[in-house]
Amino acid sequence: MPTYQRTAVIDADFETVWEFYDSVAELEILTPDxxxxxxxxxIGPDGGRRPDGYRVGTEIHLEMRPFGLFPATEWVVAVVDREVSDDRASFVDEQVGDRGPYEQWRHTHRFADVDDGTAVHDRIDYRVPGASDLPLATPLLAGMLWHRHRKTRALLE
Structure with missing residues (x-):
């Protein structure tokens, strides 16, 4: 399965970066237009409509309209793992079944306190329908993660 990874060091303390990322609101803020x-x-793991952060069992229902040219498509991801300590945090979201543009999608988000600030690491394992293991989506994912990290710097540094 193709994988794309990107790491950035944000010149902000771990607590600030983690608090920002541990919110569904950051998703729209950091995703390219x-x-x-x-x-x-x-939907939180308790069924509530306004989940407090990315807890295991949280489902995020997205609508995508790439470039504003295509009909809206549904994309549902669920948080399947989460770990938080004083100087590290991570969560993993996966596409729910066939409810999205990928055959498979697993996005691991990792955050760590480092000397220069906070390391933000994204790893995306994915499979595009009908594409075997060709890394067809890699340029789009590279652009998306570059944008997310640049926007994080602009907002938090």
Missing amino acids: WTGLEVARA
Whole structure:
């Protein structure tokens, strides 16, 4: 399965970066406009509509309209793992079944306190339908993660 990874060091303390990322609101803030992504709704593990952070069992229902040219498509991801300590945090979201543009999607988000600030590491394992293991989506993912890290710097540094 193709994988894309990107790491950035943000010149901000770990608590600030983690607090920002541990919120469904950050998703729309950090996603490039060209994706046409909107959070339609988020459902916490308790069934509540406004989950407090990315807890295991949280489902995020997205609508995507790439470049504003295509009909909206649904994309549902669920948080399947989460770990938080005083100087590290991570969470993993996976596409729910066939409810999205990928055959498989697993996005691991890692954050760590480092000397220069906070390391933000994204790893995306994915499979595009009908594409075997060719890394067809890699340029789009590279652009998306570059944008996310640049925007994080602009907002938090």
